[in-house]
Amino acid sequence: MMNTSNNNYLARALGAVLLVAMLAGCGFKLRGSDGQYNVPFQSIWLSFNEASPLGTELKRNLRAGDNLRIESDASKAEALFDVISESRGKSILSLNSLGRVREYSLSYTLVFQVRDANNRQLLAPTEITLRRNIAFDESQVLAKESEEALLYRDMQSDLVQQILRRLVAIKPLAPVTAPATPAAALPTP
Template sequence: MATTSPTMRRAGLCGALLALTLLLSACGFHLRGQGSQYLLPFPTLYVGLPESSPLAIDLKRTVRAYGGTTIVATPKEADGIIEVLSDPEKTRSKSILSLNASGRVRQYLLSYAIVFQVRDQQGNLLLGPTQINLTRALDFNETQLLAKEQEEALLYKDMQSDLVQQMMRRMAAIKPVAAMSLAPDVPARAPASAPQQ
């Protein structure tokens, strides 16, 4: 029986990984948040959330990570201004999703929601009020309270990351007002009619 050498096995493994990579890239797969789709259309950005807000911290970190946009401290310095229309204190909620046969909680529904819009320095609306709602189900077991608290915190953190990615996608799709105003605002004229014979 023929045996394979470690070198041949390594070459086979590398070949399989290369084939898998090519297959994933051919089907359009990208790691979440990768690519130029998150390049924002303004050089400076103001985030209208409290400095200590975990969402603000995560959003600012993500904006800085993609480069091209600088976070500024006041709206007057910003080309793009994120205005949060929902109450920042009520972005997270927890409600009972289901009960067991004895009437005790079996599952909770965790929610994370935000309504925001984006304006430019002149007050033009670049992105109208946009609502993002995320939910996750949390199985509950009262004999594992500490573990379930940790799981809840992780689920909220995952939803927050997802929320930031969705906000980035929507902002990256904004077409700046300046670019649209480059075309002269001249009313279209009707073509001159041919002189009658």
């Protein structure tokens, strides 16, 4: 009886190892799981303020990816990333029986669009809003301020990953060409 259960366990373990080996051998991997994002353009200009922590983290992630250049001059870039608005918010989520704040809701909202060098929209204005709840204790104000800053940094990292996924999903537009002149309209020599 004991030998049969050991054999069943060994057969299951061997089956699991074989399954993992087959998946690894076929080259299966999740898109972006290796930190590489293949965006459909070679260069991008970002309209973030120089002091923007979100802009700095997005630049760092874009540079770590494939061979995408981040241009400081918009006229040299194939894609233009326009920040329409960026805001952080804090609102009261709940009160205790004495009317004091028990929980806050933190929010981080970014509205942006992506255009090509010919000013055509590659990505329409897009809004990403992230929310996190934080319990509040007035006897631990400094600790809660640190926790709040940590939550905003976490939302910022999440926001960067969502932006990267949207940039990868952009479908490149056909190049702009001049309209063809019909042969009948050409003058004869």
